Amino acid sequence: MRRAAVAVAAGAMAVSLAACGSAKESKDSSSSSSSSAKKGDDIKIGLLLPENKTARYEKFDRPLIEKKIKELTNGKAQVEYNNARQDANLQAQQVDTMITNKVDVLIVDAVDAKAIQNSVQKAKDAGIKVVAYDRLAEGPISAYTSFDNTQVGKTQGEALLKALGDKAKKSTKIVMVNGSVTDPNAKQFKDGAHSVLDGKVTIAKEYDTKEWSPDNANSEMEAAISSVGKGKIAGVYSANDGMAGGIITALKSAGVKVPVTGQDAELAGVQRIVSGEQNMSVYKSYPQEADVAAELAVALAKGTSLDTIAKDKVSSGSATDVPSIIVPVVSLTKDNIKDTVIKDGIYTVADICTSDYKAACAKLGLS
Template sequence: MTRTLRGAIAVASTVALSMGVVATATGTSPGQAKQEIKIGLLLPESKTTRYEKFDRPYIEQKIKELAPDAQIDYYNAAESATTQQQQVNTALAKGDQVLILDAVDAKSIQSSVEKANKAGVKIVAYDRLAQGPVDAYVSYDNRKVGELQGRALLDALGDKAESGEIVMHNGSPTDPNAAEFKAGAHSVLDGKVKIGKEYDTPNWDPNNANQQMSGAISALGKDKIVGVYSANDGLAAGIATALKAAGMNVPLTGQDAQLDAIQRILLGTQTITVEKPYKPEADIAATMAVDLAEGKQLPDDLTPVTVTSGSGQKVPATLLTPVVVDKDNIKDTVVKDGLYTVDEICTPAYADACKEAGLE
């Protein structure tokens, strides 16, 4: 049943209640309290600006839109897998019926997912697919993200692709998405460029990425490096600082459409980012969570595909389509999608670059 139809039934039920008729559509009757909805929201960290600025408020807003009286218990694990496991225990003790879970470590969280499942608590894996008996999953096509990044890097390199080496920064080894970004990028780059250095960066830490890039420059020589693959914008920030310190400006990728990345793109110190519009992803996660909390089966249009987790579970899912953002389409992507206003992007330090890019 679509949510539109459910909304129509709810309206009809309200009218019926005012007439003293049993509200069969909601399963309640006059004097019978509606079941309280309790949802736990567990996000992995706050160094990446998206989680506190976009994901959390969008998810909470949608839950309240669908279930105004819902209780939302929020947790941020601050990059600690152990902390997140403890937070799951806290959420279970509070009686949360559904957990929206963006895992710090998809593998180590499996025991917590299994514990929740045994307690009858549903799990919506958000953005990263946790291992264990997950009930639903929403994310973007992460292999496609890597393919888009790799293609953009090749396009930016042009004839220089065969004249030097690139450095790859693939992100956190505990994030299953990072493995998919990496696989997608390699599927495009392998055989087309020489990879001089390749790194994993625990916890997506920009400081570590900065140190890794500085080390690569020292080891390879700055004249040999023609481009850098960065799996996200947080890493790209640290990488861009290392490149600037070495007097270098080469093609550099990213992901997440962070504000600082958009500004680097305007200045030409980052080539592209990949936007994964947060609101559609957040809205779907919230809708899944409310449906599950209400004991409903998720409709096929909400879970059109099935994915397999690292532990072998088949999980109904939605995979959304990512978008490449470059200097030419900022207005038609992140501005149009409401991530940032032109005023937020075009502060005085970027005024000239904004004018050149047509952001006025």
């Protein structure tokens, strides 16, 4: 198993997405760094993250990106930050503010990957390059970094089948609770999971959860239990840990205990894995992704080439051959907590093994 903490290779993995943008637009975005006047360390970078319901953005992404930018610029770069709180209109306003403030580069994790297109175009028209972070934003972006999102879904689906064991038959019923339709990653997770699960089990109910909301996932799970029957659900595919929490609450209320997947290795998710309430999560090395985003942004701001940083290319519905770096992922289970999130310094044993989890931690040798 590959650990997510290894250094990211510049030519990590190729990602193929639907491409129907113009060649000219692609050429403009991919060559923008070389056509800019070169700058020193005194640069201004805008950072826009999508929401704060998922713990990762404020706990990991923001501080890690800011730290790496400072390291790369001898502390001279200025980082302007905003969180859109899952509001695409608010994020559009935040882009306008960044343009007014004349940032050199924007790092944007889009609330709505399609709705952000006009804002990305505005930024380009103002001479501001955009790094699409974690989600492939539409528009003339200059660079992109994320994880292998289809592999995330495959990893989740494979873990669920493994947990089902002999119960993994065509007649076995599971529930799928996917992420938001406004997030292109959610579709890739979903497609990856379907590629593994289809034909192996029966998907009795499937939901696309608005705004990745744990509360919505809880309601959807309650509806699935009522519709399918609590004794007939063998497992649940949950696209991330936050929703898994809402799903598990609904299952507990109904007296049902079945394998549930997750993603993001949130602390609460890791603790549920320790206690046996959640089967797995997908550990994505946020330090790697954050470092890559910072490196791309600083290079673009300084007007230097991305050729030695990003050797992969991706395409969206509006841009082709965007310089990209794709970061690998790891299936996180109770068997490798020590070798992943603890070893990588994401959490300490004390963070995970609070009073409610001490006994379960002891059984796993976490002390």
